[in-house]
Every structure is written in structure tokens, then in C-alpha cells.
Amino acid sequence: MAKELWKGNEAIAEAAIRAGCRCYFGYPITPQSEIPEYMSLHMPKVGGIFLQSESEVAAINMVYGASGAGARVMTSSSSPGISLKQEGISYICSAELPAVIVNVMRGGPGLGTIQPSQGDYFQATRGGGHGDYRVIVFAPANIQEVVDLMQDSFELADKYRMPVMMIMDGMIGQMMEPVEWKKPPVNPEDLPAKPWATTGTKGIHEPKAIHSLFIDPNESNDHNMRLDAKYQRIMADEQRYETSETEDAELIFVAFGTPARLARAAARLLEEEGIKAGVFRPITIWPYPYDALYQAAAQDSVKAVVTVEMNTGQMIDDVRIAVRGCKPVSFVGQAGGRVPTPQEVVAAAKSALGR
Amino acid sequence: MAKELWKGNEAIAEAAIRAGCRCYFGYPITPQSEIPEYMSLHMPKVGGIFLQSESEVAAINMVYGASGAGARVMTSSSSPGISLKQEGISYICSAELPAVIVNVMRGGPGLGTIQPSQGDYFQATRGGGHGDYRVIVFAPANIQEVVDLMQDSFELADKYRMPVMMIMDGMIGQMMEPVEWKKPPVNPEDLPAKPWATTGTKGIHEPKAIHSLFIDPNESNDHNMRLDAKYQRIMADEQRYETSETEDAELIFVAFGTPARLARAAARLLEEEGIKAGVFRPITIWPYPYDALYQAAAQDSVKAVVTVEMNTGQMIDDVRIAVRGCKPVSFVGQAGGRVPTPQEVVAAAKSALGR
Amino acid sequence: MASGKVTFRQERCKGCSLCVSVCPAKIIFLDESTTNIKGYHPATVTEMDRCIGCANCARICPDSIITVERN
Amino acid sequence: MASGKVTFRQERCKGCSLCVSVCPAKIIFLDESTTNIKGYHPATVTEMDRCIGCANCARICPDSIITVERN
């Protein structure tokens, strides 16, 4: 198929519709408002539901209701709005319902800036809400990858009955890039039935209840252990990452999303100076590809690991966990809307190598 | 001073008043409702402000306003309510205002259970809200320690102009234990002035603005870097922890809050079997005492590190980061209201030692 | 006057007395001679012949434990 | 009729024409011969003697850039 030029946010919305999403609830916030805007125009055309809610809190709870009723449903927001959704996300995880949540990140904390950032890594990977839960988190690095991952997001959400989050810095939402629509669109009618959905007993089945209350400590513990077992399964089966030139590298950059591009540019600059640097890019940041990163870092050739982020250093915790002290780990980044330059990344790499 | 029997939640409230807190906003939620209840009766007696808000979202924003106006202010809630406060906490951090936030944790995720839990470790230490920010987090292990740490909490909040969070499992809020009031009460009038507070220009000073908006990426980056420098300072200066019998131990338990008691009981049981086990208890879980834990774990005598938590394994990430792969790290815990027994902890310890 | 009959699912009675308070015949009382599994003295009627089957008691019983029949 | 005088802080004018629309004397216009630093044709008055000093223009100017004086 030919490539088309798409604005990131519109591509996200279109990709969701092509993935069979027929239900969207959201509240405007820069830099992702084009998602609800696109949905408002295009959802009705495919017989889907678009509703602008009174707030992000309401939106996530509408998602909760719609998902319980069996819909393939999505919401999107940007950082402060995602913070407001945390209670609702925790409920959806506990009630084990599928949903896709997009966070087009802006700089924080507080009102911050509407410029791009990756400041919500912790929130996404550690659950900003209360209790023991996880969401699968994809961190695409360009618009094409957003589009490619959207269908997977809905499928994993259904498969594991849990939210899948897609996080990207605001730049990806605002920019235009060429996109190729590789997968055929999903017809929601072809999707497998959801026997757990509350769609009325029809007088046939026993009443169903979607809930997250387990008042008895033993029941609650069992529920948590069951969820944990599911999360362990996902950790085993769903890690994704990409490496470039990591074999026999002297230095490994670790970066997710946009900074991975910068890291590759920096690696090329380093190559010119005779330093072999590779880039390890997690695509799922939860489950985090710990073992793969360890393998890469543990190679004899590797002298240092440098994480590159558009924040003050968040993924570096996971990198440290992965690397298990086998190599020194350091950080280079910019927060709150600034993007590190390849030159800054090169400088950080050299200093990590002691040159 | 003589010991008195206090219910945890009431001791928290009384300790706050004795620490000079004269302003409280909150919303009821089990198992912490006795905090607002106590405040409603006792705040007016000291000329303080108690206001029950319409929601947790409103409460944290009232805290934001009151702190900006110069008050020594506190709010409290339990897990789902703390999730709702995340946006507000992110704002307060960015605007650099002091506040004390108490989370008497219950089992999650979702509505979960009202029974005690430690499921909000990630949320507290990694910032459940958006953007790069941290809060100082105390994790007391009994009511006496809650009381002892309260004054420090307000002082650190003022010193660093940021929220200090105190998290404890619901048991600590609900139980009664003997308490000794060691420190003299603070008279709020004696506290240092807050020149940054918005209390009117009086026609004398330039208008002040409390805000968290840094729209320009460079300004935003600078703001984040300044915050980060503050956090680095706190990491260097404010770590607190307690060790018991860790020297030359064969096994180190790591636990915060109530499970540290269980770990000590387990250590005594192990001793009877000839296994020397020590307990490392972080008192600040952010800043986390990484180096001290590393020192303890790196001793030649140590064969294994076992973390004990009332969740499905959250602090274990920090333990892994601290231990840097120098010793195997494993986990034992119960989630959602159940507390692991000393016997379960002993069994986990033995299996970690391969016995 | 119509004649009625009421039956109580006594093991579920919480002894709240709401039925007692609305019976026009004033024939319902809490049976203090017994305690059900929940620890309450359950509601009962002995002079059933005075029951008019008005269903006031059943209508107000929050626990839906009263069935009323009528001729 | 009172006579007035208006002054515009032209470099801040956004050329919105609100003042133009409310001047009873119809003497305000946007000066198309010039562009200020912000890229707008700023409001101006040439026939100042027809100004009655009613302050309509100043009252409606969202950017508070008009000062009105009157005899």
C-alpha cells in the first residue's frame, strides 16, 4: 500500500477505528485533542460512539461501563488528564476489563508545558493508581509504529482482559509522517464473543456482576494472586524490543520512543569517532525486556550503558534492575519539552566511557 | 512522659496538631476516617481549620490553596482516594508548596477491600501523577513511630517546599498501641515566615504568583532540572533506615512498615534453627537508602536477600536496584488485606537459602 | 373484613420492628422468647385470625421476609 | 458637546476593530498604511476634534491601550 502523510493524533484515531474500536470517550487536552476531534467526525460514519465527557474522571468511568457492556473501547488524554484517570484504571484492572488508553505525554509536573515529554514513564509502568496492578504499555517511536501496534493493543486487551496503554511523547501526536496501512481493518462483528460482558441475563443466564470488591482478606489475596499470575504470564510472553548494532558494542544506549532515534543518530556520530555503540529499544515498557537487555549489557565488549530519556531519569530504574550491576549505568536527558540533541547524547556516552 | 493507649488514626491527627498543623481538608474513607473525625472535633479547639471537602480531588486542591496562603496543612485518605489526588500532588510539587499527605493503605486494586495493605508503594515512591517529581515518603512501622515522625514531616515539607507523604497499612490506623508524646508541641506562631506565600501584596511587594506553568520548553526544562537538583540533595541528606542484627547475617530481610515486625519475628524463629537473619527496614522509602542496603547485602556472610511486603512485590524493585545483582533477591508477601505469617516468612527464607 | 395470613422467614428477621409499627391490627410482635441465628428476636404473629391481609407489614419489611396471603 | 482626546498605545493594538465599531463619532479606523510589531494595522484617529470623549472605545478595548481625556 502507498504511504500517506498523517498527523500522529489523527493516525492514532484512524488506527483505532481500523482496529475495530467503535467506542471512544475523552476530554480535550493538548497535545492530543486531535484524537477526540477525529473521532467526533469519523466514529459516527462507522456507526460508532463518540462522546466528549465532562472530565477525564468521567471518561475513564464511561470506558469502564462501556467495556463491561462488551464494547471495544478507547480513551486518550495527556499527562494531567491521565493522572485523573488513575483511580478508574485501577478499577478496570481489578474488574479485568479490556480497554485501550493513549497518553500523548506533555511536560510536567503540574500544568507544566504542552511540549512533548516522557515524564509519565513511572506512572505508566508502575501503576499511578492504588493497589497491585499492571497495564501492558507500548511505547512506539514513530507514527508508523503507533499504527502498527494499535490492533495488537486491542487484541492483547481482550486476550488478557486488562487495559493496554500506549504512551508517546507529544511530538508523535503533533507531527506528520508517512504512514502505510499494513493490516486489513477489523470488522467488530467478527470479534470473538465476550461471555463475561453484562448485556442482560435475557432470562437465560444467572445475573453477572462486574465489580472489584473483595472485602474478605482471603478473597482479596486470592484475587491479587490470580492477577499476579496473569501478569507473570504476560511478562513471560509479551516482551517486545528492538536492537540496533548492539552486538559487540562498546556502549549500549537504552531509549524508548523518540529518543531512540536520537540515540541511533548519536551511535552513528560515535562510529565516526571509532566507538561502536548500539541501541536497545524496549517497545513494551511493561513487561520490560529485562533479560534481553541483560544479555546485551553483559557482553564482554560492553563497557557502559547509557539511558536516554525525555525526563529526568525514570526508565533508568528498569535499566538498573535489568543490568544487575554488571555494567555502569548512566543517564542523559532533558525534561519538560526539550529533546536532547545527538551531540549531548554523544558527550554523555563519551563521559560514560571515560573519554 | 507516661505512655497512653492511642488508636492509630487519632494519634496521627493529634500528632499533626501538636506539630503545628492548623489546617486540614479531607474526605471520609475507611480505614482512615477517624483522622477527619478527630480533626473535626479538635481543630476548632486550637483555632484551626477543619473542612470536609466534596471529594478527594477537591481536598488536595484546597490543600494547594491553603498551603499557598501560608498554612501548615495536611490531608489524609486511603488508597482509592490517594489515586484521585495524583493530579493535585503533581501540581503542588511543581509549584513547590509544603504539605503533609497521609495514606492509610487498604487493599486494591479498584474498590478492593478495606483491610490493610501496602499496595501503594509504587504510587508513593514513583509519583502516581504525571511528570518528574518526587515526594518524601515516610513508612512508619507502628503508632509510636508515626507520632515521632509527624513533626519531621512538616519540617521537611517546609524546608524543601514539597509534599511529604506518610504511608502505613490500614492496621496501623485502626489499632491501638501505647504512645509516648516525646516532643513538645509546636506553636504555629513560632514557625519561620513564608516569604513566598500569597497573602496579598499589601501594596508593598510585587504581585506574587503561585503556579506550575512553564510553557517554554527551556523554562520547563530548567524548572525540572532545578527540582531534580533538590531531589538529589534530599537523596543525599534525608535517607533513614533501621537495621537489626544485619551484621554478619546469613540472610537479610528487607521490609517496611508492619511486615518489618513479622520479619523480626521470623528472624528469631530462624535463629532457633541456627540461621542468622537480620532485618533492614527503610524508614524513608523515598529517598530509598540504596547504599546502606547495598552495604548490608554485600557482606560476605550474606547469601540471600528476601523482601517481605503486604502486596505482590513492589519494594523489591528498589531492593534489586540497591543490591545491584550482588546477591539473589526474592520476595514473600500477601496482598489485599492478608498479612504474611512469621512461618510463611521463615519458609521463604529457607527456600532462598536453598534449605 | 377480609382475612389474611402472614408468614415470616424468621431466620432472616432483623427484629427492626418496622412491621410491628405499621400493622393496623397490632398483632405483630418480636418474639423475645427466641433468638435467631443472627442474634435477633424475630417478628411473629400469634393471633393470625385478626390479620386483615393488608400487606402493610410486608410492604415495609426491608428484608423482604414477609409473605401475605388473603381470601 | 464635550471635546475629547484619545491616545492609543499603538504597538499593542491588535486591530480588532471593537473600538471602531462603538465610536459614535465614527472617527476611529485601522491604519492600513502601517503594521505594528505584532503584525496588525493599529487603530488610530485623525479627526480628533470630532472626538466627544465618551470613552466608548476605551471601555471596550480588550487590551486596555486607549486613554481618553476630556475637557
Next chain:
Amino acid sequence: MAYNEILIAGFGGQGVMSMGTTMAEAALSEGLNVSWLPSYGPEMRGGTANCSVVIADSEIISPIVLQPSELIAMNLPSLDKFEPAVKSGGYIFVNNSIIKRKLARTDVKAIYVPTLDIAAELGNMRVANMVMLGSYIEATGVLKFDTVVNMLRNVFTGKKAHLVEINRQALQRGAACV
């Protein structure tokens, strides 16, 4: 090393909670370590109430009592629910004014206390819980009789001072049941 884990359970209104706090206060004044933990939550709507008390001369490990060394069962559902959990060799105190069955277990010590009957004899149904407490003290020796009475003097002051005596009698009558 004394380490008593006590579970007190019954209907709401039977004075279960205050029996626990009275024990805790007394233990504190004897210089022991102590914790008191109520059960809480919507199950309370159903009308049941229970609390855990731990009294020890060493550090208290957990205020939650899962396997009580002593169970005080004020009603049948509580006995049914918790009898199996009691530690072998422990005590079960049975409020046999309303619990009509005997214990199923034989590896624990049973103390039957007709709390309501005695309270009725004393002319105040509200002291039934103190009758039970008297039995507990006598049987276990965990707390001193005088400490508890002194404690009551602190609780009932002013207009309520006259209540000390009837509570003391209740304790004594309970002790006599052992």
C-alpha cells in the same frame, strides 16, 4: 516469655470492643506491650463485632490474631467461626447464657460463663462483658485483678463513680466461674 493473642467476638452491643480496650489499658498500666485491633467494615452492618488483643512482654509481632491463644466467644456464630482456629492448648471462653452448645474440640480448655444470667442477678445487663473479663483474668492470669479494678476507677469518675462497684462485682463473679 508471655505472648497472649486474644480474639473477642460477638454481636454488636455486647461490649466486645470495650472488653478489649479495657484489657489493653490494664496491660499497658502493668507495663506490658499491648495492641488492640478491631475488625471493621461493611460486615459490621450484619451486626457482628470482634477485636484482637495482643498482650506480651516482648515486641508485638502483629496485632492481627489469626490463631488465638484465647478465644472469647460471646455468641454462637462467633464460636462456630473461630473455634477451629484456636491454638492447641489454648482457652475458649463461652458465653453460655446464649450459646447452648458445648465445644467440639477437646485439645483446648473450655470455660463456660453465663454472663447474662450473672449480670441479671447483679441488676445491670451491661456488665455482662465484665463478667466475662473476670473469668478471663482468673483463668489465664494474664492481668492482675487489681489493675483492672483500678482502671475502672479511671474510667468511671464523677457521676459514674458508682458504677465501679458493680463492675468490680461482675469481675469477681466471673472469676468465680472458672
Next chain:
Amino acid sequence: MAYNEILIAGFGGQGVMSMGTTMAEAALSEGLNVSWLPSYGPEMRGGTANCSVVIADSEIISPIVLQPSELIAMNLPSLDKFEPAVKSGGYIFVNNSIIKRKLARTDVKAIYVPTLDIAAELGNMRVANMVMLGSYIEATGVLKFDTVVNMLRNVFTGKKAHLVEINRQALQRGAACV
């Protein structure tokens, strides 16, 4: 290896954004890698607009252009703001219909294009941005003239088809300014 980082800046309404998307579409149809990124936010309320376009035959590193290889300045504030950032040896295209000053820098190539004057001559003020684009293409050789014209054919169809010609003329007149 071609790697062009273009910054286009001016007032809102000068066609800055569409100049950028036109370049991006054309680049795509030439099989090049391309990205387009608008500035956004409340500063837009002030009436300024700018966008970054990157056109390259290799992977695009970042769509943000901090040090443009080519700056297209449609008004004076934009020139003032971005002139210092342009890479040495790069280009600055100056809309000298409204920018009355010359460049301060000497290490960059200056192209002065009287976009409004030419657009006025062509009888449609809205093609001023295409005049500028014509100059850009001609000076840099980054895109082929024909590609851009073909692209315009895709954009202006049906009732608007007649606009292709005037836009083509605008491009040509712009090219002639170089």
C-alpha cells in the same frame, strides 16, 4: 546524504503551515523521508505560527528543528528570533515585502523574496507562500519543481482546479527570485 532541516515561521494566516505540508507531501511523493511538526500552544494566541520540516534520504532523527539548515522567515519577529540559530552555510529566505531589514549574518546565504508584491501582481494574495516555496525549491534543489506542481494538482481538484495554474505561476515567479 541529504538531510534538510527547514524552519518556516511567520504570522498566523500567512500560509506557513500549508507551505510546510506541501513540502512534506512533495517529499513523500519523491520517496524521501519526511516529517512535519507544527509549533502549538497558547503562544499561538499571540498570532505567530511556525513549523519544522525535515526532508532526508536517511532516517529522520528528530522532527524538531533547533538549528535549521534553511530558515523561511515570513515576518520580522520570526527573522529576529531565528536568524541566530541557522547553521553556518545554510539559507535564510526573507519575505522582503514586509521585512525591511537585511540579514545581520554573513555566513549564511540570503534570498530575498518579495512574496506579497509578486502575489499582488498575480492577483491573488493567498499565493504568497507558494512564491516563497518556489524560491526555496530553486535555491536548494531539495524538491523537484514538477513534483510540487503535480502535488498541487492533487490538492486543487474539481471547482478549485483553476487554482493550479496560478499556484504554478507563483512557484515559477518565486524561483525566478533566486
Next chain:
Amino acid sequence: MAIVYQKSKGLTDVELHYCPGCTHGIVHKLVAETLEELDVLGNTIGVAPVGCSVFAYKYFNCDMHEAAHGRAPAVATGIKRVLPEHIVFTYQGDGDLAAIGTAEIVHAAMRGEKFTTIFINNAIYGMTGGQMAPTTLVGQRATTAPLGRDREHYGSPIRMSEMLATIDGAAYIERVTVTTPANIIKAKRAIKKAFQLQIAGKGFTMIEVLSTCPTNWGLTPVEALEWLNNNMVPAFPLGVFRDITAEEAK
């Protein structure tokens, strides 16, 4: 003899956990009977709140979805938009609906969401132990208002029915109570009308039921009914506050 009253098939056989004499149980029956009579149990999805009625999902004999505190109207919106032919209702307390969930109920009404809300106003936070609600009466004691609600500090109780009746999207709003068998019959009629208007697609419908909380009011169940009549009814007048069918008829 014929059965003239028995437990509704709209309720499951699970025992209610409510305190003795709590009117939550009465209202449950009325909703259940309505669903049974309208023969829509198989086609209904109820939304339970967080509050004493948190376990409502075990009691109603239809599919149920439990919402977060205050968010039942948002959850119901999600459900009803996906299943427009189904019957959807929320069952919410005054803390849930009139405090934390204020925005959600107002906007469900504004959008004219086609579900029915049963609003249990007992002037207190029952579940959490008797804290002040936005509907607590001036002077009424609560665990967070130990000296009684002070008008100067907290204002007067909010009247949600009156407030929501200003909103166009609300089709039917009535305030009832369940203090006597006669009032119970009236309440039932109101609830039924609300569901009927929902089925007719008229818009948002809400029935506010003045209810008791004997436990937290510190009264016996029978005293509580009296207290409600004497104190709550004057502060929260019974009646119909909005009825678009009446307006349409004009």
C-alpha cells in the same frame, strides 16, 4: 388464599447486609418489583455505587456493574450508549451522588442520558460511619460534625432534585419517601414512572428517596422514620420537580 405480597423475583435470594430497619432494603424491593412488573429484568443492567449499597450487585436479579464512588452516572452512560435498547439504572447514596459524584450526575442530566437514577438521601455517609453528607441537615450531628452541621461553616443542605430540575435534559425528577405503607406505594409509582419514561426514551430520570440510617442517626428504626418525617421532609419537600410529559401535554 391467594398471595397478595411476596418477595420480588427482581431480588436474588442473597441476604441483605443492611442494618436492621434500614430503608435501603425497602427501596431495593421497589426497584426490583418495578423491573419485574415491566418485565425487563433480563434486559436490565444496574449500576451499584460505593456506599452502604455497594453490595447491590449481589441483590438485584439482573446484570450489575459496580462503579467507583460517585461515578455510577458515568458508568451508566458508558453502558447505555453501547446498549441503547437496554434498561439501565444507577442506585446511589447522597455522598456518592451529591458530593464526590456531583459532576457526573449533573452532566448525565445535561446530556439527557436515558437511564434512571435512584437517589437514596439519608442525610449521612452510612457506610463509612456517619460522616457529614452534603444533605446533612443544619444542626444534625455527624462524626465529622460532632457539634452538628454549622450553616456558617458548611452552608445548608443541598437539594439535588431542585438543582437538577433546572436542567433541560432531565425528563422526570421526583422526591419521595418510604416512611409509611402509603408513602411506599407512592414511591413505587414514582420509580415505575421513571423507568417507563426511560423506556420511552424521554431523557434522564431520577427519583430521590428520603431514607433512614438508624445506625448512624443513633435511633431505632421506628424512631428514624419519625425523625425523617419531622426533620428531613421539611428540608427536602416531597413532590415532582420536573416532568417533561406534563410539559409536553401542555
Next chain:
Amino acid sequence: MAIVYQKSKGLTDVELHYCPGCTHGIVHKLVAETLEELDVLGNTIGVAPVGCSVFAYKYFNCDMHEAAHGRAPAVATGIKRVLPEHIVFTYQGDGDLAAIGTAEIVHAAMRGEKFTTIFINNAIYGMTGGQMAPTTLVGQRATTAPLGRDREHYGSPIRMSEMLATIDGAAYIERVTVTTPANIIKAKRAIKKAFQLQIAGKGFTMIEVLSTCPTNWGLTPVEALEWLNNNMVPAFPLGVFRDITAEEAK
């Protein structure tokens, strides 16, 4: 010659970032003039919202506190409770006040919080680029309602002044506009009265100002004023909706 009109000292010299002809600037002036005239600038704390007026904290010549989106009434409550002798106001848009911040404004009114709210109703989300607001008119286009607001889907616009006027704690509520010099004078009078009642400790006061958003309405500033007059005023009638001083006088 004497100066009859000049920029208020209640405004700083910072240039406003608003679009040309946006009435936000007019309302800023009225508030500033009021504070100047009441001589309370040194004693006032304003609360800025998230919306186009997010930078209001740079413009008012008094201490300012910027709130999160919708939460200005909660922030103002915190401030006013700590500093009861100070003057506190919030300045909020319709997305801020009537959507995400619904609960906060309702409960500030209920409690009778003694601050003044300036509510800028421009029937649109200005800052984020013209999305639908709860006050968007039926049929009015918005970027999230590309075919115009559909009553069946979204209900009719919410009238916040009417709704809040049902609340006892509200002392004064009036809706004004700024489309003409005469209306501007009336609006100023309303704003001044609100602040005066705040100073007198009467309770919550709010002035709703029907405003324009020429940019997102796609109209020139002058056309926007006309559109407001022709379309918004009929949907949102001007007038006083609550005035306890009038009630007290009775």
C-alpha cells in the same frame, strides 16, 4: 484636559496574550477596575484557571494562585479559609467551571464560600482549540462537534447561573455580557456588587459573563459580538438569578 479613562492599576503592564478582540480582556479590566476602586488590590488573591485565561496570574496586579483545570473553587476555598479577611476571586471559563469543575463550583456555592467567581461563558473551549463546551449551543459547531451540537446526543447547554441559584449558600448570581459600552457598564456594576457582598461576608457570589471567542467561532471580533447577542443571549438570559440582599430586604 482630564483623564476620563485609562488602563486600570489593577492590571500589570504585561501584554495580554488573548486573540484580537477577545472579550477576556474586557472582563479582566472590569475586575481590575473593581479591585482598584474598592481599594483592595493589596489584600486580594486571585485564582487563575486552566483555559485561555491561564496566564491571568501575570495580568492582575495582586497576588495570584493558579489552579488545576476546574479546581479554582477548591483552591479559593483553601485560601479564603486560611485568610478570611482577604478578598478572593476565581476567574474561570465554561469548560473549567461547567464541565470538569462542576462539583467544585456547586460545593463552593453550597458551603457559601465567601469568594467571588467570574465565569466567562464563551460557549466553547477556547484554549484547546474550539472543542464543544457544556454551554455550546445546540447546532453550534465545534471541533469535537463538527456537525454542530446535537441535542439528542448531548442535550441542551447547561445554564449554570440558574442551576447554582437553587443553592442556599449562593448570595449573588447575575448573568451579564460585554457586547456594548452600556453592557460593559452593567457588567462592571454586577462585578462590583459581587465583591462588595463578599466583603460583607454574605456568601458565594458569581457573575457569569457571556463572552466571545472570535477565533474558534470563526468570526471577526465585531461579528462575534453580534453573534453573541443574537444567539447566546436568548439561550442564556441576562439578569439576576439570586440576590440574598433583595431577599433580606423583603
